[in-house]
Amino acid sequence: MWDEFRKEPFTLQAMIFVTINDYPALFSLSGQFKRKVGCVECLDETSHVYLAASNKLVYMRHRRFLPRGHKYRLKRMDKYFDNRDEAKYVAPSGRSAGKRVFQIVSKVTFVFGKKTKDGKKRKDVKASEGDTFNKMSMFFKYLPYWKDLDIRYAIDGMHVQKNVFTSLIGILLDVKGKTKEGLNSHLDLVNLGIKKEFRPIPQPNGKYLLSAASYNLNPEEKHEICVWLKTLKEFTVETLSQLEMCFPSSFFDIMVHLVVHLVGQIEALDPMYLHEMWTYEHFMSILNGYVSNHAHPEGSMIEAYTTEEAIEFGGPLCNKCLKDQIAIGLPLSRHEDRLYGKGQMGWKPFIPLDYNTVLEAHHNILHQLSIMEPLIEQHMNELHEQNNGHIEDLVMKEHKLMFTTWLQDKNILDEKTMEEQTIKKLASGPSCQITTW
Incomplete structure (x- = not known):
C-alpha cells in the first residue's frame, strides 16, 4: 500500500x-x-x-x-x-x-x-x-x-x-x-x-x-x-x-x-x-442465495460474487468515462444527480401515522419565536377571562390544545414586513402530508 x-x-x-x-x-x-x-x-x-x-x-x-x-x-x-x-x-x-x-x-x-x-x-x-x-x-x-x-x-x-x-x-x-x-x-x-x-x-x-x-x-x-x-x-x-x-x-x-x-x-x-x-x-445467507448449481456450490458463489463486484465497482467507472453513453444492463445509481436536487427514486408523499407529534413540535416552535409573544399573551388573557377561577395548569393545557386553531381563526391579513409574513405562514399550521425523495 x-x-x-x-x-x-x-x-x-x-x-x-x-x-x-x-x-x-x-x-x-x-x-x-x-x-x-x-x-x-x-x-x-x-x-x-x-x-x-x-x-x-x-x-x-x-x-x-x-x-x-x-x-x-x-x-x-x-x-x-x-x-x-x-x-x-x-x-x-x-x-x-x-x-x-x-x-x-x-x-x-x-x-x-x-x-x-x-x-x-x-x-x-x-x-x-x-x-x-x-x-x-x-x-x-x-x-x-x-x-x-x-x-x-x-x-x-x-x-x-x-x-x-x-x-x-x-x-x-x-x-x-x-x-x-x-x-x-x-x-x-x-x-x-x-x-x-x-x-x-x-x-x-x-x-x-x-x-x-x-x-x-x-x-x-x-x-x-x-x-x-x-x-x-x-x-x-x-x-x-x-x-x-x-x-x-x-x-x-x-x-x-x-x-x-x-x-x-x-x-x-x-x-x-x-x-x-x-x-x-448474514453473509453466509447472502452466499447461499448465489448458489444456482448445487453440484458445485463454491463455483456458483465465486461467479456471482465476482460478477456483483464488477457491476458495483466497475459500473461507476465506466459511466464516468462514457458520460454520454447509456449503460446496458446497469441500473442508474440512486445517488446520481442527488446534489442537484434530482435523484433517481422520484418523490413519494405520505401522511405520518402520529400527526399529533407534528402538531406538538409546531407548538413548541411557535413558543420559541419572539414575534409570537404578543399573540401568545393575547390568547392567554382570553383563556383567563373565559376560565375565571380555574387553576393555572388547566389554562396552560387549554392553551396548548387550542393555540394553533385560535391562530388560524384570526384570519391574519397579509402584510409587507418579513415578520408579519412569517406569522401568517406559521398560523396556517404544519402540513399533514410529507414528501420524500
Missing part, C-alpha cells in the same frame, strides 16, 4: 487475534475434545455430571464462580443444590491461557486421515481420562504469537443467547419438543439423590405422577412471563445458581454453562457485537 505521509509504499500486515465460530466448528478448529471437557474456558476443570435416565451430559455447579463467603456457597445451602460442599472449590482460572494450552498440545500426536493408526474410524476416537485435546490447532504452528493470547476463541454470544433462551422458555411455558422437564429428568433427580420432593410417584396403571415444581406455571403466569421477557437481561452467575435450585439437572447443557464466561470475554474482547456470529451468518 502507499504511505502518503512518507511518500513510499509499505506492506500492510493483518493479525488474527481471536476466532468466532459456532460451537461445533470451534472444537474442530481448536482440536479440543467435546463432552466431558467441552468448555472452552474451563478445559480439564469442566464440571460435568452424566444423567443416566436422560442419557446426556450436563454442566452444573456454578456456585464455585461466586466469591467465597457468598450465601449460596454456605454449607446449609448444599441441600438445595447437589449436596456437594462448594466451600472448598474455586472457579478455574487461567486454564485456557495460550502458553498452558501450547504445552499440552505440543505432546499430542495426531494422524490425519479417515482412520487412526489402530484402524478405528476418526469419529469413534474418544478422549481418554485426562485428555483435553486430540490435535494441535494449526494457529499454533503458523502464528508464533498464538500461544501468548489468553483468549483465542470467542464464545459465540448469538448461539448462546438463542439456545439458552429456547431452553428457558421451553421449560417455563412447557413447549412441546423444547421442554427438558419430564419423567426422565425426575428419575435423574432420584439417581443423584437430590430434591426428593420431585421424585416421581408410581401409579397402579404403571405410569408415574410427577410432582408440580415452582417452574410449572398456569396460563396467567405464562402470560406474565411473556410480558416480563420484554425487559429480560443477561443471566449472571447468581441467577444460574438460583436456577440450579429449582430446574432439573437436564436443563444445564453446555450452552447454559457458557453464560458464566461471557462477561470475562466481553472485558477482554470489548462489546459482544464485535465477536458474535450475526455478521457471518
